[in-house]
Amino acid sequence: MGPVALLVLTIAAILFSAGGILVSKFLVRGSVNAQKGQPYECGIPSEGSPWSQFNVGYYLFALLFLIFDVELIFVYPWAVVVKKVGIMALVEIAIFFFILFTGFLYAHKKGALQWM
Numbered sequence: 594m595g596p597v598a599l600l601v602l603t604i605a606a607i608l609f610s611a612g613g614i615l616v617s618k619f620l621v622r623g624s625v626n627a628q629k630g631q632p633y634e635c636g637i638p639s640e641g642s643p644w645s646q647f648n649v650g651y652y653l654f655a656l657l658f659l660i661f662d663v664e665l666i667f668v669y670p671w672a673v674v675v676k677k678v679g680i681m682a683l684v685e686i687a688i689f690f691f692i693l694f695t696g697f698l699y700a701h702k703k704g705a706l707q708w709m
Contacts, residue, residue, distance in 0.1 A: 654705065657705060660696070661693070671689075
């Protein structure tokens with residue numbers, strides 16, 4: 594892919610996105626009312642202060658999910674080159690999974706995976 598093709602692709606992307614916005618601006622009729630400006634939370638009107646505290650367990654659970662999800666991204670490049678590297682790749686991924694599983698056991702032992 595040369596520089597000309599990249600330039601054409603960039604211009605096409607800008608035109609398609611700007612074209613979609615312009616078409617919706619001119620063809621779609623919108624209405625303005627007070628209810629559209631309110632935040633939507635499952636159809637229930639919000640009550641109280643928005644600065645309410647959450648249980649830290651939800652935050653820990655999300656962080657653990659993110660950590661293990663990102664770690665799985667590293668498995669894909671390994672799977673691509675495993676035949677080229679050979680037995681060394683198998684040893685390295687075994688060490689990687691051992692460290693990952695140790696982190697999982699630590700989180701489980703600390704109770705970070707219990708929902709309530």
